[in-house]
Amino acid sequence: xxxxxxxxxxxxxxIPASVLAQDVFEGIPVEPxxxxxxxxDAEAFAEFQNELEGQxxxxxxxxxxxxxxxxALPRDEDRHxxxxxxxxxxxxxxxxxxxxxDLYVILDGSGTALLGGERVNWIDDGRPQEEQRPQLRGARxxxxxxxxxxxxxxxxxxxxxxxxxxxxxxxxxxxIE
Numbered sequence: 351x352x353x354x355x356x357x358x359x360x361x362x363x364x365i366p367a368s369v370l371a372q373d374v375f376e377g378i379p380v381e382p383x384x385x386x387x388x389x390x391d392a393e394a395f396a397e398f399q400n401e402l403e404g405q406x407x408x409x410x411x412x413x414x415x416x417x418x419x420x421x422a423l424p425r426d427e428d429r430h431x432x433x434x435x436x437x438x439x440x441x442x443x444x445x446x447x448x449x450x451x452d453l454y455v456i457l458d459g460s461g462t463a464l465l466g467g468e469r470v471n472w473i474d475d476g477r478p479q480e481e482q483r484p485q486l487r488g489a490r491x492x493x494x495x496x497x498x499x500x501x502x503x504x505x506x507x508x509x510x511x512x513x514x515x516x517x518x519x520x521x522x523x524x525x526i527e
Contacts, residue, residue: 388423390521395435395457398422399519402437417442422521431525439517444469444486444509449527452508454500459518463500464489464509485509494518 390398402418405411411418416439423433435457444464454463467489472482486509494500494510502508504527512518 383428386423386429390422398435399437399458402435402519406437406439411438412442415442416440416517419522425524425526430527431523434522434524435519436522437517437519438510439512440514441483442510443482444484444507446507447504449504451504451525451527452500452502453523453525454494454498454502454510455521455523456494456496456498456500457519457521458496459512459516460493460495461510461512461516461518463492463494464507464511465492465500465502466490466506466508469507 398420401420405418406416410416417436418438419434419436421432422435423431425432438461446469464486467486469484470487472484486507489507489509492500510518510520
């Protein structure tokens with residue numbers, strides 16, 4: 351019904367049918383890049399998961415936390431995104447990005463995503479980053495689990511937490527402004 355109403359409005363405005371029939375894809379160059387046609391199936395995900403869990407067994411991850419990742423699609427100057435597979439457990443620090451938007455696709459496990467607010471308890475006394483345990487105050491909490499998608503804009507504090515003994519694995523699509 352809405353479609354018909356829209357067509358009637360356009361007809362009343364005198365917009366010729368030829369404008370409506372234009373190919374919106376006309377003029378877009380076709381530059382085949384078959385090396386970037388990617389499909390990660392359940393078997394590929396299982397391999398990622400095994401490798402990440404092995405990394406955590408071998409020692410602490412980033413900043414001494416239970417956070418490890420693989421570059422499934424590394425950065426490239428020809429595209430404005432990359433893809434990482436991340437596995438984390440327990441506490442990891444809040445983060446913020448000036449020009450990067452994050453899109454989380456939860457693949458396994460569950461956790462709490464904190465978005466927004468302000469970072470507190472950062473002690474600027476020269477101690478290494480891995481000794482810091484800042485938190486977010488005033489953040490919105492989202493319980494996330496397998497199958498959920500989370501969108502985090504640039505310039506927003508965010509943090510992913512899990513309960514003790516639990517873990518979460520997700521594909522992180524980084525989109526660079």
